[in-house]
Amino acid sequence: MNSLLAFTGPDIAFTDVLPLLIWLGTACAVLLLGSLVPRWPRGTWAAVTSVSAVAVVVQQLSKWQDIGTEGTGTALAGAVSVDRFAVFGTIIVAVALGLVALVTHDYLTREGNDGPELYALFITAAMGAQIMLSANDLIVLFLGLETLSLSLYVLVASNRRREQSQEAGLKYFVLGGFASAFFLYGIALIYGATGSTNLTSIMEGFAAGIAIERNDALLLVGIGLLLVGLAFKVSAVPFHVWTPDVYEGAPSPVTAFMASAGKVAAFTALLRVLVTALERRVDDWRPVVWILAIVTVFVGSILAVVQTNVKRMLAFSSIAHAGFVLVGVEAAAHAGSNGIASSMTYLLLYTVLVIGSFTVVFVVAGKGDGASSLDDFRGLARRRPFLALGFTVLLLAQAGVPFTGGFVAKFGVIKSAVEADSYVIAVAAMVAAVIGAFLYLRIMVSMWLDDTSGEMTLEVPRLAGLVIALTVVFTLFVGFFPGWLLDAAELIGVHRAAPVG
Numbered sequence: 001m002n003s004l005l006a007f008t009g010p011d012i013a014f015t016d017v018l019p020l021l022i023w024l025g026t027a028c029a030v031l032l033l034g035s036l037v038p039r040w041p042r043g044t045w046a047a048v049t050s051v052s053a054v055a056v057v058v059q060q061l062s063k064w065q066d067i068g069t070e071g072t073g074t075a076l077a078g079a080v081s082v083d084r085f086a087v088f089g090t091i092i093v094a095v096a097l098g099l100v101a102l103v104t105h106d107y108l109t110r111e112g113n114d115g116p117e118l119y120a121l122f123i124t125a126a127m128g129a130q131i132m133l134s135a136n137d138l139i140v141l142f143l144g145l146e147t148l149s150l151s152l153y154v155l156v157a158s159n160r161r162r163e164q165s166q167e168a169g170l171k172y173f174v175l176g177g178f179a180s181a182f183f184l185y186g187i188a189l190i191y192g193a194t195g196s197t198n199l200t201s202i203m204e205g206f207a208a209g210i211a212i213e214r215n216d217a218l219l220l221v222g223i224g225l226l227l228v229g230l231a232f233k234v235s236a237v238p239f240h241v242w243t244p245d246v247y248e249g250a251p252s253p254v255t256a257f258m259a260s261a262g263k264v265a266a267f268t269a270l271l272r273v274l275v276t277a278l279e280r281r282v283d284d285w286r287p288v289v290w291i292l293a294i295v296t297v298f299v300g301s302i303l304a305v306v307q308t309n310v311k312r313m314l315a316f317s318s319i320a321h322a323g324f325v326l327v328g329v330e331a332a333a334h335a336g337s338n339g340i341a342s343s344m345t346y347l348l349l350y351t352v353l354v355i356g357s358f359t360v361v362f363v364v365a366g367k368g369d370g371a372s373s374l375d376d377f378r379g380l381a382r383r384r385p386f387l388a389l390g391f392t393v394l395l396l397a398q399a400g401v402p403f404t405g406g407f408v409a410k411f412g413v414i415k416s417a418v419e420a421d422s423y424v425i426a427v428a429a430m431v432a433a434v435i436g437a438f439l440y441l442r443i444m445v446s447m448w449l450d451d452t453s454g455e456m457t458l459e460v461p462r463l464a465g466l467v468i469a470l471t472v473v474f475t476l477f478v479g480f481f482p483g484w485l486l487d488a489a490e491l492i493g494v495h496r497a498a499p500v501g
Contacts, residue, residue, distance in 0.1 A: 013075055015059075015063065015066075016075035016076075016080065016082050017075065017076070017080065018056075018059050018063075019056045019059065019060065019090050019094070019130050020127055020130060020131070022052055022055050022056055022059070023052060023056070023123050023124075023126055023127045023130070024127065026048060026049065026052040026123055027120045027123040027124055027127070029048070030045055030048060030049070030116040030119055030120045030123070031116060031117075031120050033116070034115065034116030034117075034120075042105075042109065042114055043105050045101075045105075045114075045115075045116045045119040046101045046102055046104060046105035046119065046463070048119070049097065049098070049101035049119045049122065049123060050097075050098045050101045050102060052097075052123065053094040053095070053097040053098030053101065053126075054094075054098060056090065056091075056094040057091055057094045057095065057098075060087045060090050060091050060094070061091070063082075063087050064084060064087050064088075067082065067083060067084050067087065068084075068491075072084070074136050074200070078136055078137070078198055078200065078201075079135070079136055079137045079140045079198075080134050080135065080136055080140065081134050081135070081136040081199075081272070082134075084491055084492050085133075085268070085271075085272070085340070085344070085492050086133055086134035086268075088344050088348075088488075088489070088492050089130075089133035089134070089264055089265075089268040089344070089347075090130050090133065090134070091348075092260075092261070092264045092344075092347060092348050092351050093126050093129045093130055093133070093261045093264055093265065094126070095348075095351065095352070096126075096256075096257060096260040096261040096264070096351050096355060097122060097123070097126045097257075097261065099256075099355045099467050099470070099471070100122060100253050100256055100257045100260075100261075100355060101119060101122060102463040102464070102466065102467050103252070103253045103256065103355075103359050103362060103463065103464050103467055104118055104119065104122070104253045105463055106362075106461035106462070106463050106464045107251060107252065107253050107362060109461070110366075110367055110461070111159070111161075111367065111368075117158075118155065118158060121151045121154055121155050121158075122151075122155070122257060124147060124151045125147070125148050125151035125152055125155065125257065125261065125262075126261060127144075127147060128144045128145065128146070128147030128148030128149070128150075128151060128265070129144070129148050129261050129262070129264065129265035130144070130265075131143060131144025131147060132144035132145055132148060132265040132266070132268065132269045133264070133265055133268035133269060133272070135199075135269065135272070136198065136199050136200060136272075136276075137197050137198045137199065138187045138190065138191070138197040138198075138199070138273075138277075139187070139197050141269055141273070142180075142183065142184060142187060144265070144269075145180065145183065145229075145233070145265075145269070146180065148262065148265055149176050149180065149233075152172070152176075152254070152257075152258055152262060153169055153172055153173045153176065154169070155250070155251075155254040155257070155258075156168050156169040156172050156246055156249065156250040156251075156254055156258075157169020157170065157173075158251060158254065159251050159368075159369075161368070162249075162368055162369070164248065164249035165249050165250060165251065166249075167245075167249055168245055168246045168248070168249025168250050169249075169250075171242055171245055171246060171249075172242055172246045175232070175241075175242045176232070176242075179228070179229050179232035179233065179239070180229065182225045182228045182229045182232075183225065183226060183228070183229025183230065184229075185222075185225050186221075186222045186223070186224070186225030186226035186227075186228070186229060187222070187226065188222070189218050189219070189221055189222030189225065190202070190219060190222035190223070190226065192218055192222075193216075193218040193219035193222060194206075194219065199272065199273065199276045199277040200276065200277075202277040202278075203276055203277050203278075203279060203280070206279075206280035206281065207280065219281070220284060223278060223281065223284060223285055224288070226273065227270075227285065227288060227289075230266055230269060230270045230273075231292060233262065233263075233265070233266035234263055234266045234267055234270065234322045234325070234326075235263070235296075235318060235319045235322050236292045236296045236319075236322055236323070236326060237292070237295045237296040237299040237300070237319065237323075238295070240296070240299070240300070240319045240322075243315050243316075243318065243319055244307075244312045244315040244316060246258070246315075247259070247311055247312070247314070247315035247318070248309060248311045248312050248315065248372070251369060252311075252358050252359070252361055252362035252365065252369055253358075253359075253362065255311070255315075255358050256354060256355045256357075256358035256359065256362075257355075259314075259318045259354045259355075259358065260350070260351040260354050260355055261351070263318070263322065263325075263347065263350075263351075264347045264351060267322075267325055267329070267343065267347055268344075268347075270329065271329060271332060271340060271343060274289075274329070274332070274333070275332055275333075275340065282333045285333075286330060286333040289326055289329055289330045289333065290330050290422070290425060292323075292326055293323050293324075293326035293327045293329070293330050293425055293428075293429075294323075294424075294425055294428045295323075296319060296320070296322055296323030296326060297320050297323030297324060297326075297327070297428060297429055297432035297433075298323075298428070298431075298432050298435070299319065299320075300316050300317065300318070300319030300320030300321070300322070300323055300432075300436070301316075301317075301320045301432045301433075301435040301436035301439070302435060303316045303319075304316035304317045304319075304320060304436060304439045305435065305436075305438050305439050305442070307439075308373055308374050308375075309372055309373050309374070310361055310364075310372050310373065310374055310376075310377060310443060311358075311361060311365075311369075311372045313374075313439055313442075313443065314354070314357055314358065314361070316439075317398060317436065317439060318354065320432060320436050321346075321350050321354075321398070323429070323432065324346060324409075324410060324413050324429060324433075325343050325346050325347060325350075325413065327413045327414065327416075327417050327422075327425055327426070327429050328340075328342045328343030328346060328412070328413040328416055328417075329343055330417065330420075330422060330425060331413070331416035331417045331419070331420040331422060332416075333420075334420035334421070334422070337416055337419060337420040338416050338419070338490070339413075339416045339417075339420065340492055341412075341416075341486075341489040341490050341492050342412035342413045342415070342416040342489070343413065344489055344492055345408070345409060345412050345485060345486065345489045346409040346410075346412060346413055348485070349397075349405040349406065349408065349409040349475070349478060350406075350409060352405065352471045352474050352475060353394055353397050353398055353405065353406060353471065353475060355467065355471060356390070356394045356467065356468050356470075356471030356472060356475070357391070357394050357395070357398070359464050359467050359468050359471070360387065360390065360391040360394070360468060362464060363387065363458070363459075363460050363461070363464055363465075363468075364376055364377060364380065364387075364458070374442070374443065374446050375446075377443060377446045377447050378446050378447070378450040378451065379447070379450055379451050380446075380447040380458075381447050381448045383458045384458050384460060387458070387460055387465075387468070388447045388448065390468045390469065390471075390472045391443075391447065391468075392444055392447070392448075393472045393475060393476065394471065394472060394475065395440040395443055395444055396440065396444075397475045397479070398436075398440055399433070399436065399437040399440045399441075400433050400437070402479070403476070403479040403480055404475055404476065404478075404479040405474065405475040405476075405477075405478035405479050405482075406475070406479075407479060408478055408479060408482045408485070408486070410429075410433060412486070413429070414426050414429050414430060417429065
């Protein structure tokens, strides 16, 4: 009894976890009000979800300024990192949530549904992503991973009228369960080798020169299993096999969220674990990341070219983009490199591009997301010239054409690899970019030069059109004026503990 009375919890600065509180309150409100008062005006849940995303962005911009004056640190007894790296990642996730919520409204209207369930799942997935990217403890990271994953499993299988959606959800659930098991076993082995799951404590242990000769094999296997779990989430080859089927079968707004917020969470977690906890073991994990990056950019680019379904094309394209981000991760392993900044810049710009691209696919595919083959995009320029023009800009940006945000992203990661003297991986990325460009040209040729294969009328929902317009404008704006974003990215730093001894 005395021990219970003597227990004191950690001091909590609620501003450090305010995004989670905002989203938790929003999710509870959406579910509670949706169940008590079933009939709400259409668009209510999309508006509430988007407002919560905007509130998080505003709060995180304020937090960005506070960190500039107060410095980085941790919260919740060292379980959560408070730094600009986490703030930047949270802003990306919030942007993805806000844009996808708008598209989801049009999707549910088209499918004849309008309920709070999907929005609540999107919010809980965003919470899991935010926990992952700010976690300073492997157990907290695992909790965030499972929160994100379980929400996505249900979202993928949410279209009960479409058999492909059910099949995709089942595949993702089974394979994701295996990946989570690998990840959790890796945590157990790292704990056995180091005696801690806290990232800064693990780094302090390596910095202090703790002798772990007898546990070296245990640690290496743990790092390997950890990389397997996170490589599955980022769709790195050879852990990518789930991606095409799941992306094709899932509802288009869900696919957009998976390809954006899901990848942001996994990559930021990967960067934090490697750069913080395993900084002293860089020679162990850097060769693995180097191989994964090269294989991923080539396999994703080559297999994307031979697809005939636009959703599958973009799925393999997302695998190639994951390879480009891995180029930045490999560069981050070198001292003095700007690999972290270039990787985070790539994730932000890719998030905008992929959400805009899948929104166009959603518009063209029609009810049930059935018309997503390349033939369905034939003659799109004649039916909806502005829609085709917007998609063209997004495709050119993904190909890395100058004066677009995609060029800024690809140039950044390749430049960081060159500065780190990783010339082979930089050349491989450039060659893969050339191969991948053929994919985007195929879609553009089908839209602009082929005769129309469908009806001349094609309705573009209002909110979906707004999302496409916003993504196109942002892409072009960053392409012409990238300085502000690059300057902000240079300020990103992963929280590290003070040197031991």
